[in-house]
Amino acid sequence: MAGRRTAARGGLTALLLPLLLTCCVRCARSKPSNIILILTDDQDVDLGGMTPMKKTKALIGGAGATFVNAFTVAPLCCPSRSSVLSGRYPHNHAVRNNSLSGNCSSPLWQKGPEAVAFPVHLSKQKYQTFFAGKYLNQYGKKDGGDVGHVPLGWDQWHALVGNSQYYNYTLSVNGKEEKHGDSYEKDYLTDLITNRSLSFLDNRSPQHPFFLMLCPPAPHSPWTAAPQYQKEFGHVTAPRDGSFNKPGKDKHWLLRQPVNPMPNSSLSFLDDAYRKRWQTLLSVDDMVETLVKKLESVKELDNTYIFYTSDNGYHTGQFSLPIDKRQLYEFDIRVPLMVRGPGIKPNQTLQAPVLNIDLAPTMLDISGVNLSSVNMDGQSFLSQMAPSLRNGTARPFFLVEYTGEGHPTTDPACPKLGPGLSQCFPDCVCEDAYNNTYACVRTLDGQSNLQYCEFADSESFVEMYNLASDPHQLENIVKKVDPTVLQTMNQRLIKLQSCEGDSCRDVK
Template sequence: MHVVPIASLAAALALAGSALAADAGSKRPNVVIIMSDDQDRLLGSMDYMPVLQKELMGNGVEFENHYGTISNCCPSRASFLRGQAAHSTNITHVRPPGGNYDKWRLAGEDKNYLPHWIKKAGYKAEYVGKFLNGYSQVNYHIPPKGWDHVDALIEPYINDYNNVVMSQNGERPVQYRGFHSNDVTDPLANTKTSIDRLDRLLDAEDPFFLAVMPYAPHVSGDKPPTPQARHADKFPDAKAPRFANWNPSDEIQKTKSVFLKDMKLMDSEAEASADRLFLGRIRAIQGVDEIIEDVLAKLEEKGQLENTYVIFTTDNGYHIGAHRLPGGKALPYIQDTNLPLAVRGPGIPRGVKSKVASAHLDFAPTFLDIMGLDKKEWPEFLDGRSLLEEWKKPVPEAKPEIGSAKEIINIEFWGDKVVEIPEYKGMKLSNNSYKTLRIVSEESSWMFLNWCTNEMELYNITADPWEINNLAYGEVTPEHQRLINRLNSILMVTKSCTKDSCRDPWSALQPPEAQSRVSSLEAAMAPEHDEFYETFPKVHFGRCMQYQDEANEQPFWPPGAENDLGKAHRQPTDNWVSSNKGKPGVKPNAEPAGGPEQRHATMEQLMADTHVLTDDETGPLVPAEED
């Protein structure tokens, strides 16, 4: 018998409720992370989420300087799950040759990642919603390893909000007819009819980790996301914000690199389509806000809200109209990489905005720190660091020097970039591989970018937050060249760093003439270090490729770093072959789902018209022995 997703997720939260008789302080804290898909921080989407604003940000901390390690769904989630930079996971795209669920499995990375560590800490580990691109109706029977319970949306249905097909623990996929993806992913739309079975699913004595991964507000194919019917008419006058990087002039655009410098000005039709995309996104995330509301309400009802860390973020950012691109992600710029992050929970102050810098690869060590796992038991390959201390003290008493180790963010990408509106259907912009460095500081912030064509860009984020004034274009001033030399040296380390060198790149960047340790950009700018940084090896690509290739990205620093790249902790996947995700075998809802009557649908209503996919509908399966 299949347990429906609402029940399975409610089960994870119910273990807190079952322990209601016990003192909340006697139980280790629970962790719930809600991760939307392709949501922005800088397009204003969070302004349309009142529950997020009031209950998470108002009763917790908003971290304004949180970044994705790579701006694309699958590699970002792999980085989140492994606590590593993308160059260490070697999962670098959503499809071949860069990666997907098949490459993740073939690399053996599914045998040593977050849920295994969580369970080692004595926690239950559950997951619902989107996992990795490429988990589909032909390989669902090889489910994500490690989880006590996993309910995953599967391809090729995942981007059709009105055709919800999921596989639970590798069982045959089930179609939830008449329902919207957001409502099926919501763990607590209604649990009153299923509460009696939850105690049999989880041990009430154990704390838990629950990952809730809705698909919204990702596009639906080449169309805007589809909201629940009850939200389909909201915000009729809303339009995408027009910042300084919106559809810029020729004078600005020519200073960009690769395909960007040749992008044509968006016409009125493209601008209108961009506005429709924005509208669809803010309507679709209403369902995500409801998920936050339901999770918090249930935790409060069961007396475990104050004993649970509730985290909201997204996998990568998004741009609309920026740099003449009507919609999409995968660029190195601020809107694609700076992500929402809100945290509330034990010891977290309320109503605080923080400038603490962090990235997705920091989540795994933070969770292990929360769970009290002995550091001797932590995986040795983690590139990130625990943020727990900074979550509890989000406003440091003393500001670090500019460009200290904790303010250095590495962002990278390999492969093509897709424009996600109908007028640009099928357009793939291929020269989109790059290495990026961000110095995130309140006093001085910089973005340094090296494209696969070896074109460079430099932005003073303090003065130019929308990254339209490329200081590396044309004649570069001597002072900016001195800065570029320093930033290049840091990027040389971070583009291939692992473990300690990711947490402290300065450890590999000590000028021989230095009288004291250089540990910040501010210290490195001293004139006596000019020669060291001027003659330092330059970040370089041999050519633009669609995947990571060490020979193409020489040189490395320190010498020999190319021999690491996390390779000791994954299997080689040269010439790997991806499975075909198959063709849809079942039809979507005849009418848009998610009306007001489904806001608190009962279990009986959800199960009234489910359909278990047949062999003919799934198609041939990948042989299980390949795993």
């Protein structure tokens, strides 16, 4: 009997063995999806900033989802990038502006939010991680740990020291200083990022998923295009519609000080900047095409999510401000966002608002991290792109906040404006000031499309716009709107300014 039982068991094993082997092979092949995040620098979406990106729009947007209501929670590089990395609003990660004293890549940031940023969680999920390009504006400076500081979570680290450059820059390569010159073939930063990402993909382990974060300098100043693109768009000028060259008569004092109409010198300056920004983006467009082809060749494209976005928007002549960001208006807070990947149907245009604090939880959602275990203010938007994968809801309200920067002494080029200003451009137009400090609640829920902003200044200035009837924010309606609506927006703003984690997603 025992012998027959053993024989029967052996026969059953023989029958099941092929099935078990097949299952094991599937298990061995099945790994979490790869993720690539391409984060550009100062790329607007409202004013045509995506127009040059034909390959990107086809290969990411056309192959996946385009979010037409994507926003940054802070329209400036360092606080915005800190929000991308941490999944938190600025009042929770405490990076206020681009200065070290404003916590940009400061020891406080490094010991706090950076130590629990989303790449740390991806690394714990066995992702192979790679970073190249601009990180934070003060990264690599002596008071911020120098080039030897490599943030937790990164296997390969090729980070730009300081702010955007295309040539003559320094990298921290895995904590070692690497200086670059002005040779296009060796040094042009956008192409270097592309080439090093390809090397990483060649040398990775196929057993584990990968995450690449690629941060080209384009289209940030000094707007140095690759040699082959420096004559492109020769007849292009900045758009002359919407709020272009309009006076900021009912706005915060900083918007009331530009000369209107703008002099020809300012118009020439901003048109030149507009063209050069487009020229620099052509190399980013090449980057996207090269990466997609590489993923195809290594048979990883179908298992890779590719996110394309920017840290903030940009303006060129709106409300007579020549060039910059830092303002509360749509042209500065809206950003491009396109995503392709497993389960995402092609050619989707999605309306629900998405924030840059949502990128981190979305990528962690893809990787399999339990989102209740991480302290983030954002929420995953995976369900919006691929409804079969998760359940989720869109937010009805969100916060935009900014802390202004200024110089304690008067700018020699603008003595009439006094101290406390910065970012002064041609014809004595200053784009920032200490009291350009504001917080806004934005409502975009299908029923209302409103923005309510309060300034921390001696006037306690308030701006409110109905973007359904006034998409270019030409009229501040704060003195016309029903006081109960103002009260409601004020209460939402108060709650959002002190929110953390779940409470940032549950504001009524």
